[in-house]
Structures are given as C-alpha cells and as structure tokens.
Amino acid sequence: MTRHPLFHRLVERARSDPFFLGRALAEYQQSNGVDDDALAELLDCKTEALARLALCRMPRSDAPSFQQDVRQISEYASCSPDQLAQILRRTVALLSLQRTPTADANQNMLLAARDRKGERKRDAE
C-alpha cells in the first residue's frame, strides 16, 4: 500500500522520540547493525508493519501492563509478541547501561575536581 509522505514523516519523527516505540526499534537496529528487512524477519512481520510499530506508544518496561501492551501492539502490527518484548527489554537495558557509565564518569570527574580543590585549599593554608 502506498502511504502519504506525511505518514513517513511521522514515522521518522517517531524513530527519534522516546515517547514512541520507533525510537527503541531504531536504537536496536543501530546497536545491532540490523536493517529493516532483518528486523522484520526477527519480529516475524512484514517490513511495512515496522512503520505501524514505530508509531505505537512505547510501553514502560517496568509497568505491570508491559506484557499486555506488547500483546496489543503485536496483534495490531501482526508481529511476534515474544520477539517484540525481547527486543524492547534488551533496548531498554542497553539504554540504561549507556546512561550509567556517563553518569558515573561525570560523578567521578566531580569528585576529582573536588579533591583537587581541596588539595589547593590545603596547600594555601
């Protein structure tokens, strides 16, 4: 089915917005070097269904409704709920891992700066 260009524009927006599932899929594709065809195969759906998936709201992985949301989304986009759940969980874990070292690094830099400041203060005294 030929879609209106505006629909593709919305999909592109969804792929960079964490509100949408598209962002998680894009993240997964990037970190695993997977193209659309391979992702569709993994999710056991047609490539066209990826656009539908991208525009769905991202279910919160820590919410009690996660499984139910994933089931509802996979029914809507005709894809495998198990694979979708796995991809989403992996991506969420990956994103939180990516965030942690940066936060730790910032914290370490802050502590180091404080130490140096303390040393200078002691030297001056």
Place this chain on the structure above:
Amino acid sequence: MTLDAWYRNIHERLLSGDPVASSKLAEKLAEKLANAVFGRLIRKLRQRFPQLASSEMIDEACADAVMSYIKRPEQFDCDRGKSLFNYLLMSADGDLRNALAKAKRRRAKENVMAGVELESVAGNEESEAGCLDAESNLPSVQIVIERLFDDPTDQRLAEMILDGERLTTAFAAVLGLERLPVKDQRKQVKRHKDRIKKKLSRSRGEIRD
C-alpha cells in the same frame, strides 16, 4: 462508526494511554489532514507569500500538529464542539503562520543589515556604533507600538497588522471573539483594525520598516 465517532474513540484511547491508538490515528490523519492542509493552506499562502509556500514547511507543520496532539491529547477538548480535524488544522495553520512570521522578521533584519553594508560600500564611514544603531531599527517598531498603545491587546493587534496578518479569525482570537457568529466577528475585527490603523498611520514617520 462515523468519522467523528471514530476520532472521539481514538481520543479517549490516547487519553487512557492505549499503546496502539497513536499509530492508528497517524495512519488515518496522514491522508486526511495532509490533503486538507495542502488544499487550503497552499492556496492561501501562495497568494500571500509565494516565495515561502513550500510543501516542506507545510508538511512540517502538519507533522508537528499531529505529534503534539498524540503526546498531549488533553489539550484538545472533545466537548467544546470543535472537531479533532479542525483542531489539528488550526494547530498546523498556527505553526505555519509563526514560521512565516519568523522568516519575515529574519528577512527584514537581513535587509536592514544589507542596507548598512551598502551605505558602507558607498563611502559613508560606518562606525561600530552605527551598525548597532541600524540593527536597533527592528526593536524601534516595538517601542513605537508600546508608546502608541497602552493596552497589550492593541499592541498585539498593531503587530499583526504590521506583520501583514489578514485572517479575521486570527484577530478574533486575540480579541477573544471566537464564540461570536462570523458576521459579528468580522464587524468587530474591522472596527478594531480601523482604529489601530488610524493611529498607526498618524505616526507613520515614527516607525521605521
């Protein structure tokens, strides 16, 4: 299910956090909204701003309106009688107007700066202070408006007139007349515009373009 009932149903589902409602809505609207906006806005904007009416800007405005609604559906009140379609159309229309006004201001500023450069080339000695002075031509319009009109609503109306705004609905929105019948809106808007224009024309020499 009628289209209106369908939109209402999707609105409720968005509000409740239904994960697939956004996708269903995007599919439906991409077709309808784009066609309407292309039809309506391109016609109007090509008349007014032929150099700016690119489809890229219109597409962006449509996408902004849809995404903004999907993420904050509570902004649209189903029960106020306006259809979701009109709400999105108005939102896209507003975004586009803002983008055009911004482009117009930028162009005006560039023209002012180009004027300064031309004067310099012609041999006028232009100090740094002179350049700053020329750049301050733009705020001077605002200063004159504020001096002429005490009421912030009048100030806004004057800005809109100077920006070339022509839509009655835009003026009616500023004046809070949206609930009046269109005929009355036109009458009231015209009265206010005439009053503002009269004051502006009296002080024409004070406002630098």
